[in-house]
Amino acid sequence: MRGHWFCLLLLGGAAIGLAGARADDAPKPAALERTDAFDKAYAASFYEFDACGDGIAGRVYRKALTEKVRQCPFSADAKQRFQTRSVAQRRKSSAAMEKLIEDNSGLPMRLEGMTRTCREQIDSPEYREVHGRLDDYVGGKVGADAVVAAPCDAAEITP
Numbered sequence: 001m002r003g004h005w006f007c008l009l010l011l012g013g014a015a016i017g018l019a020g021a022r023a024d025d026a027p028k029p030a031a032l033e034r035t036d037a038f039d040k041a042y043a044a045s046f047y048e049f050d051a052c053g054d055g056i057a058g059r060v061y062r063k064a065l066t067e068k069v070r071q072c073p074f075s076a077d078a079k080q081r082f083q084t085r086s087v088a089q090r091r092k093s094s095a096a097m098e099k100l101i102e103d104n105s106g107l108p109m110r111l112e113g114m115t116r117t118c119r120e121q122i123d124s125p126e127y128r129e130v131h132g133r134l135d136d137y138v139g140g141k142v143g144a145d146a147v148v149a150a151p152c153d154a155a156e157i158t159p
Contacts, residue, residue: 031075032152035082038069041148041157042086046093048159051100052118053107060134061159062086064147071144072152130159 042065049058069082101107110117121127136142150157 031073031078033075033078035069035074035078035085037150037154037157038065038082039085039089041065041159042082043089043093045159046089046097047111050093050097051107051111052121054122054131057131057134060138061130061147064134064137064144065157067144068148068152074152 042062045058045061045065049055049061066082066086069079074082107118109119114121116124133142133147137144137147147159148157
């Protein structure tokens, strides 16, 4: 009987070894090249957070978004393009925020195209949920994936 178990263990080990070899030999997925959804989410975050007076949350969200891009299987060129566009977007959004403040003598109550006021948005359960994830991210309780739950190849990313 002992010999029978030994043979089964050998066969089982061999099968596991063969399966492992096949998995290692499998071609790796091609690197992703398009960061469009991340670029749009980065740009939109200035209006989602900063324009309504929550610049700290905006910076934290963009930090998590950038970390997620680094974790995703994007090519080195795609990651560099995202980084370059992020720098340009920060400059562009900073100038837009300055103009917004100047034109409105402060931050507006409601941004053009918004269905609710900034106060209503900040007080909404959805916004509080996002803010909770951002707080947990800053506190080290969760990683960037908890803040940006969308997959790396998502067509759209929302906070």
